[in-house]
Amino acid sequence: LFLTTTPPHTTVAEIGEHELIARITRRLEMPAWVEVGPGDDAAVVKPPRGLREVLTTDALVDGVHFDLAFVPAAAAGHRALAVNLSDLAAMGAEPRSALLSLALPAHLAVTALDELLDGFLACASAHRTALIGGNITQTPGPLVINVTAVGTVRPRRALTRAGARPGDEIYVTGAVGDAAAGLAMLRAGAAGATAESACVRRYLKPEARVRAGLQLSHHGAASSCVDLSDGLADGLRQLARASSVGVEVETSALPISDQARAWHAATGTDPVTAALGGGDDYELLFTVRPRHRGRLRGARRRIGDLPITRIGVVTRGSSLTVRDASGCHELPPGFEHFR
Amino acid sequence: LFLTTTPPHTTVAEIGEHELIARITRRLEMPAWVEVGPGDDAAVVKPPRGLREVLTTDALVDGVHFDLAFVPAAAAGHRALAVNLSDLAAMGAEPRSALLSLALPAHLAVTALDELLDGFLACASAHRTALIGGNITQTPGPLVINVTAVGTVRPRRALTRAGARPGDEIYVTGAVGDAAAGLAMLRAGAAGATAESACVRRYLKPEARVRAGLQLSHHGAASSCVDLSDGLADGLRQLARASSVGVEVETSALPISDQARAWHAATGTDPVTAALGGGDDYELLFTVRPRHRGRLRGARRRIGDLPITRIGVVTRGSSLTVRDASGCHELPPGFEHFR
Numbered sequence: 272l273f274l275t276t277t278p279p280h281t282t283v284a285e286i287g288e289h290e291l292i293a294r295i296t297r298r299l300e301m302p303a304w305v306e307v308g309p310g311d312d313a314a315v316v317k318p319p320r321g322l323r324e325v326l327t328t329d330a331l332v333d334g335v336h337f338d339l340a341f342v343p344a345a346a347a348g349h350r351a352l353a354v355n356l357s358d359l360a361a362m363g364a365e366p367r368s369a370l371l372s373l374a375l376p377a378h379l380a381v382t383a384l385d386e387l388l389d390g391f392l393a394c395a396s397a398h399r400t401a402l403i404g405g406n407i408t409q410t411p412g413p414l415v416i417n418v419t420a421v422g423t424v425r426p427r428r429a430l431t432r433a434g435a436r437p438g439d440e441i442y443v444t445g446a447v448g449d450a451a452a453g454l455a456m457l458r459a460g461a462a463g464a465t466a467e468s469a470c471v472r473r474y475l476k477p478e479a480r481v482r483a484g485l486q487l488s489h490h491g492a493a494s495s496c497v498d499l500s501d502g503l504a505d506g507l508r509q510l511a512r513a514s515s516v517g518v519e520v521e522t523s524a525l526p527i528s529d530q531a532r533a534w535h536a537a538t539g540t541d542p543v544t545a546a547l548g549g550g551d552d553y554e555l556l557f558t559v560r561p562r563h564r565g566r567l568r569g570a571r572r573r574i575g576d577l578p579i580t581r582i583g584v585v586t587r588g589s590s591l592t593v594r595d596a597s598g599c600h601e602l603p604p605g606f607e608h609f610r
Numbered sequence: 611l612f613l614t615t616t617p618p619h620t621t622v623a624e625i626g627e628h629e630l631i632a633r634i635t636r637r638l639e640m641p642a643w644v645e646v647g648p649g650d651d652a653a654v655v656k657p658p659r660g661l662r663e664v665l666t667t668d669a670l671v672d673g674v675h676f677d678l679a680f681v682p683a684a685a686a687g688h689r690a691l692a693v694n695l696s697d698l699a700a701m702g703a704e705p706r707s708a709l710l711s712l713a714l715p716a717h718l719a720v721t722a723l724d725e726l727l728d729g730f731l732a733c734a735s736a737h738r739t740a741l742i743g744g745n746i747t748q749t750p751g752p753l754v755i756n757v758t759a760v761g762t763v764r765p766r767r768a769l770t771r772a773g774a775r776p777g778d779e780i781y782v783t784g785a786v787g788d789a790a791a792g793l794a795m796l797r798a799g800a801a802g803a804t805a806e807s808a809c810v811r812r813y814l815k816p817e818a819r820v821r822a823g824l825q826l827s828h829h830g831a832a833s834s835c836v837d838l839s840d841g842l843a844d845g846l847r848q849l850a851r852a853s854s855v856g857v858e859v860e861t862s863a864l865p866i867s868d869q870a871r872a873w874h875a876a877t878g879t880d881p882v883t884a885a886l887g888g889g890d891d892y893e894l895l896f897t898v899r900p901r902h903r904g905r906l907r908g909a910r911r912r913i914g915d916l917p918i919t920r921i922g923v924v925t926r927g928s929s930l931t932v933r934d935a936s937g938c939h940e941l942p943p944g945f946e947h948f949r
Contacts, residue, residue, distance in 0.1 A: 306662060307770055310852070312700035312837055313666035313761075315768045318657040323645060326742065327652035328709040328758055332749045361651035370667040372756050403665065410671045412751015417711050419667055419758040422652075429654045431646055498651055513649070 283384055284377035284409070291407050294381075295371075295388060302401050305368075314403040316368065322423040325364035329355050333413035341457045344383040346475040347416065348390030354500060355420035356398055356479035357553040361498035363430040363488025364422035366398045366481060371405035374415040387416070398481055428488045430496035430557065432513035439494050439558040439585040441518060442567075443526065444480050444577055447503045448542065449473040451549025452531040455538070469530050477553040484555060486573045492566035496557040504547040504602050506556040511591055514558075520583035520602070522595040547593070547603055558585055622723055623716035623748070630746050633720075634710075634727060641740050644707075653742040655707065661762040664703035668694045672752035680796045683722040685814040686755065687729030693839060694759035695737055695818035696892040700837035702769040702827025703761035705737045705820060710744035713754040726755070737820055767827045769835035769896065771852035778833050778897035778924040780857060781906075782865065783819050783916055786842045787881065788812040790888025791870040794877070808869050816892040823894055825912045831905035835896035843886040843941050845895040850930055853897075859922035859941070861934040886932070886942055897924055 283291060292310070301308040307315035318324065331351045333339050339347065356366050371391065375384065395402055400420070453474030480498070487493040495514055499506045503525075511518050522543045535542040559567050571579060586592075591602035622630060631649070640647040646654035657663065670690045672678050678686065695705050710730065714723065734741055739759070792813030819837070826832040834853055838845045842864075846857050861882045874881040898906050910918060925931075930941035 307701075307768055311770050311772070312697040312835075313664045313703065313759075315701065315763065316663050316665065318661075318663045322657075324655050324657045325652045326655065326707070326709060326758075326760070328711045328743060328756070329745050330711045330713055330747050330754070330756060332713055332747060332751070334750055335748060358651040362646075362654065364652065368665070370665060370758055372667045372669045372758075374669055374671055374754055404667060406668050408669050408671060409674060410751060410754065411673055412671070412749060412754075415669070415713055415749065415751075415754050415756075417667070417669060417754075417756040419665075419709055419711075420652075421665070424654065429646055431650050433650070496651075 279382060281381045282377060283375045283379045283381055286381055288407055291384070295405070298388065298392065299402055301403070305401060305403055309402070309404050316403060319367070319423045323426055323429060325359055325362050325422040325424050325429065326419065327355055327358040328417065328419040329358065330415055330417040332415050339414065342475060344386035345390035348387035349394045349476050351416040351418050352391050352394045352400070352420070353477050353479045354553065355418045356400070356481055357477070357498040357500065359420055359422040360479050360481045360484030361430065361496050361555055362424060363428055363484045363496065364424040365485055366400040366420060366422045368401045368403045368421045369395060370419040371402055372417040373405070373407050374410035375407065376412070376414055377409055379414060398479070424488060428491070430484065430488055430493050432495055432497050432510050435495040435510055435514035435516050435558040435585045436560070437516055437585050437587040439560050440581050441520065441556070441558050441583040441585060442579050442581050443503070443554055443556050444483050444579055445552070445554045446526045446528045446531070446578070447499065447552055447554060448531050448546030448549045449528050450477060450551035451545055452534045454551065456534060469528065470534065474551055477551060479553060480555045480577065483574050483577055486570040487557060490566045490570040492559055492563055492570040493557040494560050496555055499552045499554045499556055501550045502548050503556065504604065507602060508591060510556060510558070511589065517586035517588045517590045518583055518592070519586050520593045522593050524580060524582045526578060526580040543595070544603065618721060620720045621716060622714045622718045622720055625720055627746055630723070634744070637727065637731065638741055640742070644740060644742055648741070648743050655742060658706070658762050662765055662768060664698055664701050664761045664763050664768065665758065666694055666697040667756065667758040668697065669754055669756040671754050678753065681814060683725035684729035687726035688733045688815050690755040690757050691730050691733045691739070691759070692816050692818045693892065694757045695739070695820055696816070696837040696839065698759055698761040699818050699820045699823030700769065700835050700894055701763060702767055702823045702835065703763040704824055705739040705759060705761045707740045707742045707760045708734060709758040710741055711756040712744070712746050713749035714746060715751070715753055716748055718753060737818070763827060767830070769823065769827055769832050771834055771836050771849050774834040774849055774853035774855050774897040774924045775899070776855055776924050776926040778899050779920050780859065780895070780897055780922040780924060781918055781920050782842070782893055782895050783822050783918055784891070784893045785865045785867045785870070785917070786838065786891055786893060787870050787885030787888045788867050789816060789890035790884055791873045793890065795873065808867065809873065813890055816890060818892060819894045819916065822913050822916055825909040826896060829905045829909040831898055831902055831909040832896040833899050835894055838891045838893045838895055840889045841887050842895065843943065846941060847930060849895060849897070850928065856925035856927045856929045857922055858925050859932045861932050863919060863921045865917060865919040882934070883942065
């Protein structure tokens with residue numbers, strides 16, 4: 272409520288660095304294990320006992336990973352944390368803390384920064400993640416939101432990309448291609464492309480599959496795991512490369528939502544190609560040894576409503592194939608930044 | 611040596627994200643406590659036993675914190691880590707690991723990226739800091755180097771900004787104002803403004819005062835501490851605000867190098883004003899209780915050649931004053947980003 276004292280069109284340049292930092296830190300509450308929180312040179316925390324620490328960092332750039340022209344600042348703030356929590360989820364880790372580093376264009380409205388924080392902190396709160404530190408600087412370029420997330424995992428329970436073996440079954444959580452369809456809807460300014468549309472919501476507010484990752488780890492169910500940031504094809508390729516195996520995916524098995532199919536039918540695009548190539552889903556792609564199907568059942572009981580779909584099998588060698596009614600094809604390349 | 615296979619003018623956009631990441635990760639060696647290093651969704655580490663963890667994040671933007679027009683990429687890489695290690699030093703922490711997140715303009719030369727890493731990794735190696743993870747993305751804006759550094763400190767030994775009390779003596783390591791003079795020399799294209807010039811070197815390759823911070827912490831010598839990123843005046847102000855005290859600084863006591871004095875004499879600027887306002891020194895500013903002078907002597911014996919100069923005293927109230935031959939003056943404002 273103290274925020275209402277700032278006139279509506281004030282820019283971040285007008286209120287200055289120290290006030291911006293104070294504006295953020297006074298919104299925060301620190302758990303007991305944070306001994307020095309934001310506002311000092313660095314944060315000091317009591318590490319968790321008997322656990323391993325999991326650390327990841329990821330940056331979002333306005334105009335590259337989101338676009339403030341059609342993405343609300345709150346969604347950008349949510350996404351910046353969610354993509355990092357998704358990386359923790361892919362390791363089977365439980366989020367604990369985060370650091371937020373913002374490079375702000377001088378003309379950015381303070382209200383946009385507040386909304387960005389609303390989105391970030393709501394996501395942090397939902398995942399009991401403490402924002403323990405950060406940095407604010409100016410940039411002559413676009414807004415850059417850099418987040419570092421730290422989590423915990425039990426010893427020997429981290430899920431890596433490297434554990435898949437021939438014969439393992441390949442699974443994916445949720446639906447693939449929704450976010451890409453949602454982004455296409457937003458870009459096209461499509462009728463109905465509101466935040467109420469499921470695909471648009473999936474693009475704007477990706478949900479990190481933290482609970483699924485945790486349960487797969489706790490039950491020892493997954494032999495390997497990766498999160499889908501740059502599309503299913505890219506995820507399959509990363510997993511296969513790290514594990515030195517091949518993969519074979521059944522296109523008929525891919526969990527593609529009815530809304531995405533309807534969009535593709537209307538725009539004349541192939542839903543399977545879109546699902547393989549489309550990024551931003553932040554689902555978990557993982558493999559399970561056939562003899563560990565019982566463990567997967569155990570994990571599923573604790574994961575709740577999130578669908579988990581078997582989409583293929585790990586193969587010997589290094590070939591990456593998709594199989595449909597017409598036969599076997601080479602996996603198309605995934606999205607790669609810089610390409 | 612495998613790096614020589616890339617033609618000299620190749621840009622980062624031409625070789626792509628995966629190859630860029632591989633290019634970095636194959637240069638790295640992981641200590642035993644890193645269970646999963648770069649290349650997976652996140653790093654997994656064994657936390658140190660019986661210690662507190664210290665975390666900080668800081669971003670450098672081309673054109674704001676350095677300028678590739680006159681700062682070599684290796685110096686930018688060094689600086690990006692050094693400024694974070696400086697934050698750890700100000701907490702009395704020992705560096706352990708770092709994460710590096712790069713937002714790269716498409717036209718950046720791969721050789722510049724390699725040099726940036728040379729500088730970063732040389733600094734990391736000098737401080738036994740493992741680069742355990744990171745991220746690479748593209749940006750339509752300037753190069754942004756975001757680093758998160760993690761260190762350790764013994765329980766109850768962290769140095770904060772908040773512990774200064776009236777009567778404490780104020781000290782600073784090294785010399786103040788050298789970096790600002792070096793930057794001015796570079797900007798002016800001054801004769802002799804080469805990397806061999808002491809001030810220019812201080813600007814290009816700031817040394818994080820890790821050893822000094824560690825010894826101050828180990829000996830329980832400092833009641834408060836902050837690093838000087840935005841100038842001495844800003845550091846004094848931060849420390850006074852956090853500790854709810856005032857400060858009184860003797861301008862005649864300020865450790866200003868002969869080279870900086872000569873530069874100011876030649877350019878007609880006041881060396882004291884420059885030393886108070888000039889950023890980028892990354893010295894430590896700290897306070898010591900008078901009865902703990904013996905502890906400070908103990909710390910100094912282990913710190914080595916780095917000068918430590920008493921520059922003033924902590925006062926009751928909240929006034930920030932500098933005293934010179936003409937009397938007492940209000941402390942000038944320090945550099946503030948966005949102002």
